[in-house]
Amino acid sequence: HVQLVESGGGSVQAGGSLRLSCVASGYTVRxxxxxWFRRTPGNEREGIAAIYKEDRSPWYAASVKGRFTxxxxxxxxxxYLEMTALKPDDTAMYYCAAGPTADCYSPSSxxxxxxxxxxxxxx
Numbered sequence: 102h103v104q105l106v107e108s109g110g111g112s113v114q115a116g117g118s119l120r121l122s123c124v125a126s127g128y129t130v131r132x133x134x135x136x137w138f139r140r141t142p143g144n145e146r147e148g149i150a151a152i153y154k155e156d157r158s159p160w161y162a163a164s165v166k167g168r169f170t171x172x173x174x175x176x177x178x179x180x181y182l183e184m185t186a187l188k189p190d191d192t193a194m195y196y197c198a199a200g201p202t203a204d205c206y207s208p209s210s211x212x213x214x215x216x217x218x219x220x221x222x223x224x
Contacts, residue, residue, distance in 0.1 A: 103128045103214040105197045110219030113187055121182040121219060123197030134205035136160075137171065137182050138212070139193035139221075147193075148208040150182060151201070160206035164190075187223045194218040 109121040125135070136151030150171040152159040159171040170183040180197060200213035 103132060103199050105199060105214060105216035107195065107197045107216040107219040110195060110221045112222040112224065115188055115223055117187050117223070118183070118185045119187065119221060121184065121195055121197075121221075123180040123182075123216060125178045125180070125197075125199065131175070131178070132199035132214070134201050135173070135180050135197070135199045136201065136205070136210075136212070137180075137195060138198055138215075139191075139195045140218075141193045148210060151205050151210075152180070153205055162208055184221070187221075189223045191221060192223050194220050 104127040106124050107121060109119060111119060113119055131154050133154050134151060138146060138148045140146050149162045149165050150159055150169060152171050152173060161169060168186045173180045196218045197216040198212035201210040203210040
């Protein structure tokens with residue numbers, strides 16, 4: 102089955118930047134859609150970005166649009182989330198995910214696969 106491993110989280114001051122990476126493996130056919138969601142300290146879940154494997158324009162949640170950039174390197178089976186202008190409200194556990202149960206660009210979609218998460222703390 103699909104395995105996802107995130108990296109790149111950490112602690113940063115407000116206004117700073119981080120880049121998250123997600124390496125996918127264990128699949129025969131690459132998932133048609135992958136994305137990122139986060140879970141806040143208050144346990145709120147929010148889908149924040151997603152992309153089709155055909156590399157159409159990514160979708161972003163309003164809360165991150167203009168600050169976060171999702172990209173992918175198909176040859177490396179890696180997806181990236183470049184996060185800039187970070188705010189304390191961005192503090193959360195960030196998860197890489199694949200195989201949405203609903204539309205790829207749905208902010209409420211559940212996912213069939215997700216990684217272990219990487220913590221982002223903005224102070």
